[in-house]
Amino acid sequence: DTGVSQNPRHKITKRGQNVTFRCDPISEHNRLYWYRQTLGQGPEFLTYFQNEAQLEKSRLLSDRFSAERPKGSFSTLEIQRTEQGDSAMYLCASSPFSNRGRPSADTQYFGPGTRLTVL
């Protein structure tokens, strides 16, 4: 399977602990996105990378959140001092990027998500 993969699929942690999630995008995709989805809502954008550069962060991404994509391949999302409000599904997506045509039309391919529960 050459789709987007995320690990772990489920994470249960106690309030105040740190957690880290990993995303492996489709290999030839140079854009990688993180979204967060809470129950009954659509996904909300958190941040994105083009290759190894983090080019945009949402105001939703507090200073307890940090994301990296050190070699332009896989990415990690770390949440420090977790709070119960951080409980959500964290989604990763990747897309190719082309300077031709309309880049906004590039399809984003989503992974299965990591479900975080903070007790």
Added chain:
Amino acid sequence: GDSVTQMEGPVTLSEEAFLTINCTYTATGYPSLFWYVQYPGEGLQLLLKATKADDKGSNKGFEATYRKETTSFHLEKGSVQVSDSAVYFCALIGTFTGGGNKLTFGTGTQLKVEL
């Protein structure tokens, strides 16, 4: 800012019924529009997309037409099957996203198809 509004669910239909899920958007310029589907226990999958006004996206019997005059992108299917039961998300990528191409999603509409 950009936003997407879609009809609330759940929507319950009998097999072979006609489906419409309404979606309207607010965005400046000419956004690209998408429908994603999330089957139980699976990740989001792109169902169809349209990148300019009057374009019709289609896939697996589903269709949606980009209507700029009504800022709408309603999803339709002529005859639904039990296997279409899922959550459907309307989404857009705005024209002025600073190059980020981030998706803005609606809240999702759950569809349940019964025999």
